Amino acid sequence: MNIDPHLPFRTRIAPLFLPREMREPPMLDHDTPRPPLRRRHALMINPFYPKDPRTSFGKHVLTPTLALTSVAAATPGNWTVEYFDENLLQGRPPANPIPEVVGITVHLTFAQRAYELARWYRSRGSVVILGGLHALSCPDEVAPHADALAIGDGVQLWPEILRDVEAGRLRPRYASTYESDYRLDPPARRRLLPRDSFLTTTSVIATRGCHNRCGFCYLATDGLRMPYRMRDAEQVAQEIREDGQPYVVFIDNNLGSRRDYLHELCRALQAVGIIWSAAVTLDVTDDPRLIRAMALSGCTGVFVGFESLSDANIQHAKKRSPKADDYARRVRLFHDNGIQVNGSFVLGFDDDRPGVFARTASWIEENRLECATFHILTPYPGTPLFREMEAAGRLLHRDWSRYDTGHVVFRPKHLTPEQLLHGYHWMYQHLFSLPSIWRRRPEDARAVLPYLAMSMLYKKSNRFWHFLIKHRLTHAAWRPLVEWNRIRHQAFRRRLAATPVPGVLATQRASDREPSILHPAPIRASTVVSAGV
Numbered sequence: 144m145n146i147d148p149h150l151p152f153r154t155r156i157a158p159l160f161l162p163r164e165m166r167e168p169p170m171l172d173h174d175t176p177r178p179p180l181r182r183r184h185a186l187m188i189n190p191f192y193p194k195d196p197r198t199s200f201g202k203h204v205l206t207p208t209l210a211l212t213s214v215a216a217a218t219p220g221n222w223t224v225e226y227f228d229e230n231l232l233q234g235r236p237p238a239n240p241i242p243e244v245v246g247i248t249v250h251l252t253f254a255q256r257a258y259e260l261a262r263w264y265r266s267r268g269s270v271v272i273l274g275g276l277h278a279l280s281c282p283d284e285v286a287p288h289a290d291a292l293a294i295g296d297g298v299q300l301w302p303e304i305l306r307d308v309e310a311g312r313l314r315p316r317y318a319s320t321y322e323s324d325y326r327l328d329p330p331a332r333r334r335l336l337p338r339d340s341f342l343t344t345t346s347v348i349a350t351r352g353c354h355n356r357c358g359f360c361y362l363a364t365d366g367l368r369m370p371y372r373m374r375d376a377e378q379v380a381q382e383i384r385e386d387g388q389p390y391v392v393f394i395d396n397n398l399g400s401r402r403d404y405l406h407e408l409c410r411a412l413q414a415v416g417i418i419w420s421a422a423v424t425l426d427v428t429d430d431p432r433l434i435r436a437m438a439l440s441g442c443t444g445v446f447v448g449f450e451s452l453s454d455a456n457i458q459h460a461k462k463r464s465p466k467a468d469d470y471a472r473r474v475r476l477f478h479d480n481g482i483q484v485n486g487s488f489v490l491g492f493d494d495d496r497p498g499v500f501a502r503t504a505s506w507i508e509e510n511r512l513e514c515a516t517f518h519i520l521t522p523y524p525g526t527p528l529f530r531e532m533e534a535a536g537r538l539l540h541r542d543w544s545r546y547d548t549g550h551v552v553f554r555p556k557h558l559t560p561e562q563l564l565h566g567y568h569w570m571y572q573h574l575f576s577l578p579s580i581w582r583r584r585p586e587d588a589r590a591v592l593p594y595l596a597m598s599m600l601y602k603k604s605n606r607f608w609h610f611l612i613k614h615r616l617t618h619a620a621w622r623p624l625v626e627w628n629r630i631r632h633q634a635f636r637r638r639l640a641a642t643p644v645p646g647v648l649a650t651q652r653a654s655d656r657e658p659s660i661l662h663p664a665p666i667r668a669s670t671v672v673s674a675g676v
Contacts, residue, residue, distance in 0.1 A: 144582070146505045148498035151569040152562070159196035160605050164613070166193045168256050169235045177267045181240035183222045185305065186269075187211040187335075188236055188245060190260060191229035192253040195549045197571035198516075199601050200608035203230055204617045206346040206392040209331050210248050210275070213348075214297040216329040219305055226335040229256075232613045233337075236260065241267045244308055246293075246301070248275040249285055251524065251543040258288040265290065270308055274300075277543075280525035286315065295319035298328050325351050325372035330382045340612070342621045345388040349379045349408055350395045373404050376411035383415055389622075389629045393421035400424075402433055409433075409440035418629045420444040425465055428473040435644045438480040439636050443628070444513075445477060448487045452506055453499075456492035461527075474510045478585075481635055483513040490570070491520035491563050493556040500566040504573050511583045513594065514601075517570045518548035519563060520555075575602040593628070 168191035218224045227236045245264045249257040261271045274293035278285045293300045299319040307313045351372045398421040418441045522529035537554040551560040580598045611617045
């Protein structure tokens, strides 16, 4: 169904539920007398950031970030460490006793909250270390708010910083590259996490980096050199076994940059018995055997950065990607192997005109993408896109809190800022509507009911999500559904393994060979856990 290109601008955007706890951080206590300082104790904080009511609140608690728990894993044995995420709605961060060292990750969208936390803890005697991407891209802005900056790979820097704190010789700046042997990094300290607050605590990074360097992506930030690094496949599988969760989310930038490695990883995962999802680029579908291998190892969903249906936009972004007119065939390949697709689209490229919203929504519905994520083009500081926009005088302001891909911070070429914002709001309103959810239902009748249940829970239940997050019920509510789908997917894998891979010549009858990760094919799956949503 082709949507009228004028429809988005004739549609009223409805107000949405956004409680205060989801838009404002907890107030810090400035009146209570300072508690005692606990020596050799470190606190890692993920600061609060406001939530977009157009998206699902559930996306923020599906799985934890690994940034701080990975750094915490490098903590020396004579130190204790704890983790606190303000976005779990559990009130103020820990303050009694006061930790000797506080590590805070800083992203440009919540930089002001990070600075507020830093001031509060420093006023009570803590040594505050600020790190993260914003410390790399804007170190001169961040430095006045910290006792020291950690720029680069925090896992390498953290033990040295704590040793220097003990010795009383802390330097103002520590820097590290991402060129170390990634296999030597310790596994994330997941035991620090409140397991009941997340769908799964098994967020895993098997690889680091990406073969693309898109001009709008944070990986293109000045000074950030992140060569593609891989951990041993069996090392990753063992880490997953040890955490004991049925659903795993790979939070790699691009798990498929090295297809030979992904084949190896799939072989290691096949025996673990999990279901998993990951971000990949669309070119992984160049190898139909790899898509089959992913499915047989438990992959139920992929997060794919389509970015745009315009080849001109993709070329301008310097992204290596298949042509847009081949997207549909490649989506079908995922679907034929029972893998759901969460498509990511960026709105506001220079080739985008008012018709981009209806055209994109029509394509998503026509190709039955189970989920879609939208972002307003945002020039992050230090990226080629930022320099381009700045040189052309197209930046509207430098209020970093609005550089969150949900606000318009630049002057579009063929749209007004108001049109771009309205179109972004309409995309979510339309794709999260019941008619659109129904139009994108799976072709396999067995999958329709679980798809609808998952879609309703994820896309239409923010009041329920607020309740689950606040009362630490996320894991309890989702675990039965996840386990049910894991069992269903195991049955699907057995059927899939007995069929040939489309486009690959079968050298022997499927009935004559053992089920293999390289010899299987298209059956409509009835799994419902989607990727990266």
